[in-house]
Amino acid sequence: MIEGVTVGQAGPEDAVGGVLPRWVALPESVEEVAAVLRACAERDLAVVPTGGGTKLHWGAPPERCDVRLDLSRLDKILEHAAGDLVVRAQAGVTMGALAAALADEGQELAVDAPEDATVGGTLATGAAGPRAFRYGTPRDLLIGVTVVLADGTVARSGGKVVKNVAGYDLGKLFTGSYGTLGVIAEATFRLHPLPAARRWVRSEVEAADLPGIAAALAASQAEPSAAEVERPEPGARPVLAVLAEGAAAESRAAALRELVGGGEISDAPPPWWGLVPRDETLVEARFPATGLAAVLEAAERAGLALRGSVLSGRVLLAPAAPVEAEVLAGLRRRVEAAGGRVNVLAAPHAGLDRWGQVSALPLMRRVKERFDPGRRMSPGRFVGGI
Structure with a gap:
């Protein structure tokens, strides 16, 4: 199908949100990612980029999925400028492998993520761990990014040193976009020294x-x-x-x-520290510091288990059974009244309002039109059917 790129027929294990792709492509470089997307653009094929699969059940099912773009072979740490506290890695590098390599130099990327999650997947979902209170989210630590757009164009922004932040907005746009704007192929991060204790x-x-x-x-x-x-x-x-x-x-x-x-x-965390539940149903509440009491009460009324940060204002709520629309509406109403918002990260069935009211939706749709006018990149996975 595409010269030099491994492409195979998809199997049941390759489904995304219950949608089975026709093919799985496994590029090994930025150039091969671009070649896949050019070929898909010529044939009007929809593409869903994937990494370690730890959060593949997050987001809505895609409207269509012809090609699953498996980035697991983009697994190289391209540069570690220890003196500058900067690292550049491909999207398929796992967070565990990155942490191990950086630890050899007494440094870390201060992002608490599952070891088998990938750099690209962590950015694409905008996932943040416990220490976001002190260090910020992955988007805050991102200083450069290489992306491949829907037509195969390779775009780069930012730089490999902290003071060079030209084009940083591109990294902000793609972080948390669930693969709907293009493919994150490489990322450059600001690092921190490993704590002494x-x-x-x-x-x-x-x-x-x-x-x-x-x-x-x-x-x-x-x-x-x-x-x-x-x-x-x-x-x-x-x-x-x-x-x-x-x-x-x-x-x-x-x-x-x-x-x-x-x-x-x-000197060791509790076993649940930073653990992201892989439940079929997972709800997230984000809120200002003044909203904590309201979120605790709302979760109690909804009958939801709760885990997350009381300092950075983000908790994950895991029901024992699929959450009902009425329960979700009540939870969302109480959290929004306290200045927060509720997102359904994962749900096994359709019919739920996953995102609620999003004031920036018109702008987000214009951005989608600019980057992916053919709606080929993970169509429907994100807020407002983007």
């Missing part, structure tokens, strides 16, 4: 006390890097875990323990 404070708290505790943690001179909460079922006492890292981590953890009202200090 890490200590976690773990404590059971009362749900009613959490908003006050979170406010105290955010203002604390002990400077926590993250604070994660888990409530495995409605009515259970939440478990709070707070991370101190870097200089004097032990003494700072002791100060944080006083703030949360006691608990134990450990």
